[in-house]
Amino acid sequence: MDQVASALTLSLKVAGLATLVDLVLGVAVGYLLARKRFPGRELLDTVLTLPMVMPPTVLGYYLLVLLGRKGWLGGWLQDTFGINLIFTWQGAVIAASVVAFPLVFKPARAAFEAVDGRLEQAARVLGVSEWGVLWRVTLPLAWRGILAGLLLAFARAMGEFGATLMVAGSIPDQTQTLSIAVYEAVQAGQDDVANMLVLIISVTCVAILLAAGKLAPGRIAAREG
Template sequence: MDSFLSALKISLWVATSSTLLVALFGLALAFVLARCNFRGKNIIDAVVTIPMVLPPTVVGYYLMVLLGREGIVGAPLYQLTGWSFLFTWQGAVIAAFIVSLPLMVRVARSAIESVDEDLIRVSYSLGKSKWETFVHVILPLARSGIMAGVVLAFARGLGEFGATLMIAGNIPGRTSTLSLSIYSAFQAGDDTRAGQLAWVLTGISVFVVYLAGKLSRSRWM
């Protein structure tokens, strides 16, 4: 029971932390891709989308290249501070963030693009700035879709496995999430425990996906 609660706590902490990052950066990216035209826009869109189509282990490999102790960012960070993302819950958060960001961006971008252009033009004609128009017109009208993206990002972060295993490892009490605990139990031949954990994770995921569907169909004003 203690190991289950530990894995559940780590999973929820990692998913919540990564979702906060996704909500912040994902919404900004979604707005830029939806409302701005500039050179390189398609490249940024492709880079953001790539983690959706790459195997999680490949994403994990690139994170190692970037954040590992000999990585592009990880090496100078380790030399300056003696700290590394490897085998830490922070590494698990980064992995969950990277794989769930595309979901948030695509759903939020679609919601923002669906806002009536006439309403936006009226806001500008009344002397409102782009920021004021975003806060008072675009955000309220796209809020349901944005919230659905946030919820889906949480679900994706909660179930992340491959990239997390590569950069954060599977350390009980530190980085062992529910997904990793299921893998460990199955590898150890404990099918009963693996099944119990799988049902718990499935139940949480079904509820989150149901909630995302409800939000995407709602009309908040």
Template sequence: MIAYDLSPLFLSLKVATISTILVFFTSLILARFMCRYDFFGKSVIDALILLPLVLPPTVIGFGLIVLFGMNGPFGKLLEDLFGIRIVFSWVGAAIASFVVSLPLMYQSVMAAFEKVDPRWENVARTMGVSEWRIFRTITFPLAWSGILAGLILSFARGIGEFGATLMIAGYIPGVTETVPLAIYFAYEAGEMEKAIFWVIVISAVGVTAITWVNYWRKKNAYRIGRE
């Protein structure tokens, strides 16, 4: 058996984990805000958050280069202030994963929050409990099942991100070579065995994640969400 360099797997896991953590907190804040408040232009903001779902990955990649490229506003700022270069680095791959998985997580969290009966929150309010504690002890635990599904979807989307990652992070073996990039360039180079190896690895990661979520949901369905 041929031994392959496993760095693309570790890099993909690192990129997907970091982007999922960022997506988790960003989506919670955005969804909570959008669920609770009505304001002028709300539907436009909603559309902007969901836009990456319908845009081709090349457009997202192009947008990221414009914003985070060496002459882009954020790219220049980050390099001047912290010496962080986004293009041709794994950070760029993490940002690309974040942008493409945010709408998936946002939709899941919104749906999960909307499923929580407002009566439970109102009962807690009449008991004099603060909004933060209501969120921590009522809304979040009751929405957790949907949030977890969103997390897994986002992680899977992050680990499989290809187009935007290629545009902003490029293909530098050992530096920005994630599993999807490794598959594409192995195929391009005619290394079919290597491509198949990575296809099996990424499929195994996906199947494991989905199986675990389904198991967890079944295990906890007996009381969460029921009265």
């Protein structure tokens, strides 16, 4: 039970922090691509969507190259601040953030694009600043789509395996998340532990998907219609 509790606690912490990171970055980038026109916009959209279709092990390899002691970012962090992200729970957060990012970014962009620009323009005519328009008009109209994306991202981060295993490894009580604990339990022949972990992950993901489905913009529009 201690192993299950430790893996569950770590998974919740990693998924929660990864979702928070994606909330800030995904919403900002989604708003930028929804509202601004610039050369290479769709190419940037494609690149940022790659984690959704790219094998997690490939993403993990890229992160190792970037964050490892021989990588330009990892080497700089190590030499300058003495920070090592490989085989740490912080590395697991980064891996989960990268993998789940498109699940926040894409719904956020779609939600912002669905906001009626006339309402934003009316607020500007009334003297509301751009920040005021964002906080008082755009976000209140787009929040359901953004929240649905956040729930999906949390579920994806909870179940992340490939990239997390390559970047953070499988260290009990330190970097061993639920999905990695399932793999280790199966390898060790601990079927009872594996069954419990699988049940926890399945129930959590089903609950999140049901909540996300109720918040989906399409279903909301259908109800309102």
